[in-house]
Amino acid sequence: MWKKLSSILLSLTLVLGTVSVAGAAGETVGSSIEVETALLDEETLPRMQASPKAQARVAAALTVRGLTVRFTGSGHAGSYTFTLQRKGSGTILDSVETSGGTSAVFLQADFSLAGPETFVITATANVPAAQSGFHTAGRITREYTTGYVCGCDSSAQGGYFFGDGSPGNPFLIASPAQLAHIEQHNASSLKQVQDIALGGTWTPISSFGGVFDGNGCSISGLRITDASLSSDAAGMFASVSGSGCIVKNAALVSPYVAVSSAHAGSLVAQLSGGAVLQDCTVTNPTVQASGEWYKVGGLVSNVFSGSALRCKVIGGTVKQLHTYGTAGGITGYSKDSSFVECASSATNTAAYTGGISGYAEGSIVLQNCRWTSPSHAVYLYGYGNYTPNSGGSFGNSQVGSIG
Numbered sequence: 001m002w003k004k005l006s007s008i009l010l011s012l013t014l015v016l017g018t019v020s021v022a023g024a025a026g027e028t029v030g031s032s033i034e035v036e037t038a039l040l041d042e043e044t045l046p047r048m049q050a051s052p053k054a055q056a057r058v059a060a061a062l063t064v065r066g067l068t069v070r071f072t073g074s075g076h077a078g079s080y081t082f083t084l085q086r087k088g089s090g091t092i093l094d095s096v097e098t099s100g101g102t103s104a105v106f107l108q109a110d111f112s113l114a115g116p117e118t119f120v121i122t123a124t125a126n127v128p129a130a131q132s133g134f135h136t137a138g139r140i141t142r143e144y145t146t147g148y149v150c151g152c153d154s155s156a157q158g159g160y161f162f163g164d165g166s167p168g169n170p171f172l173i174a175s176p177a178q179l180a181h182i183e184q185h186n187a188s189s190l191k192q193v194q195d196i197a198l199g200g201t202w203t204p205i206s207s208f209g210g211v212f213d214g215n216g217c218s219i220s221g222l223r224i225t226d227a228s229l230s231s232d233a234a235g236m237f238a239s240v241s242g243s244g245c246i247v248k249n250a251a252l253v254s255p256y257v258a259v260s261s262a263h264a265g266s267l268v269a270q271l272s273g274g275a276v277l278q279d280c281t282v283t284n285p286t287v288q289a290s291g292e293w294y295k296v297g298g299l300v301s302n303v304f305s306g307s308a309l310r311c312k313v314i315g316g317t318v319k320q321l322h323t324y325g326t327a328g329g330i331t332g333y334s335k336d337s338s339f340v341e342c343a344s345s346a347t348n349t350a351a352y353t354g355g356i357s358g359y360a361e362g363s364i365v366l367q368n369c370r371w372t373s374p375s376h377a378v379y380l381y382g383y384g385n386y387t388p389n390s391g392g393s394f395g396n397s398q399v400g401s402i403g
Contacts, residue, residue: 295332328358
């Protein structure tokens with residue numbers, strides 16, 4: 001009896017992240033395979049097949065990074081085997097065997113979040129024993145290169161390789177260029193995932209209204225001078241503003257901000273409109289300005305209707321060199337703002353100083369704040385040197401040291 005032999009997997013063509021599968025003589029045996037970068041966790045694991053080692057990492061509550069391969073299987077294939085390796089390495093990173101009815105597999109690979117990488121995917125269609133006389137197993141190998149997922153042109157500097165900018169899936173930041181690239185996605189959610197060492201001078205991110213999570217990862221080498229400014233706002237962020245806007249878990253190490261005619265703060269120049277700084281730490285800052293009326297703060301220069309929660313400045317110097325200057329351990333100036341469980345051991349030098357706020361106006365709320373110098377928390381308009389501990393303010397005091 002005549003039998004038609006055909007390979008059930010012959011070609012794999014990658015176009016814009018989609019891999020198409022076709023059989024012998026144009027017979028379609030698998031309509032498409034779609035490849036994308038992904039994270040595997042307890043929520044996504046039930047929806048795809050993963051290797052035992054990837055499943056074990058999920059069970060240990062570890063984040064697993066890799067590629068998701070979604071495909072439509074052939075009725076002729078009993079199972080599929082997918083393997084993944086970095087181009088040129090020769091080492092298999094992960095391998096998954098799955099039934100023809102499975103629609104998605106996960107291949108573990110700690111792909112770079114800071115730059116593109118090329119991987120080699122090998123797909124093998126395995127023939128059921130009952131059809132071995134009619135079909136032969138097919139194997140194809142093609143390349144997949146990770147690319148920007150933030151909608152930016154590939155020529156742009158610092159694009160993101162993972163996330164979509166939503167609160168549940170933030171863009172991930174792993175390099176100095178990606179930190180600066182926040183400027184292009186200033187209403188998005190972003191998360192730093194490794195320590196970053198900056199070089200040269202920093203141009204402040206002009207405005208930010210999204211969510212930045214420093215994740216406790218350090219940022220060192222921040223250096224701002226007059227030459228790097230395009231406005232009178234000097235800080236990693238020039239402006240952080242808006243209800244729902246949060247900068248949290250940021251950790252600056254030895255930032256240097258020395259300007260003349262600009263408001264100066266290590267992390268933020270101006271915080272306003274209901275924005276929040278939360279659980280941020282600045283260690284050993286040097287922050288100073290010399291122009292008249294410009295404010296200087298260890299963490300933030302000016303706060304207008306904003307708040308800081310559990311933020312800390314450890315050591316360093318905060319100076320306003322002008323005759324009428326203001327400088328504070330957390331902020332140089334605040335109006336209608338709140339500070340809860342904040343602490344500073346910075347040395348403040350100015351005409352008007354405060355352990356928390358150098359100068360304050362309007363409604364100001366301090367709760368359980370600590371500072372080492374001067375003896376008072378703020379210089380409050382109409383009161384002078386002042387430590388509020390009544391009404392909504394309580395638990396505030398000068399201490400000998402800040403850990």
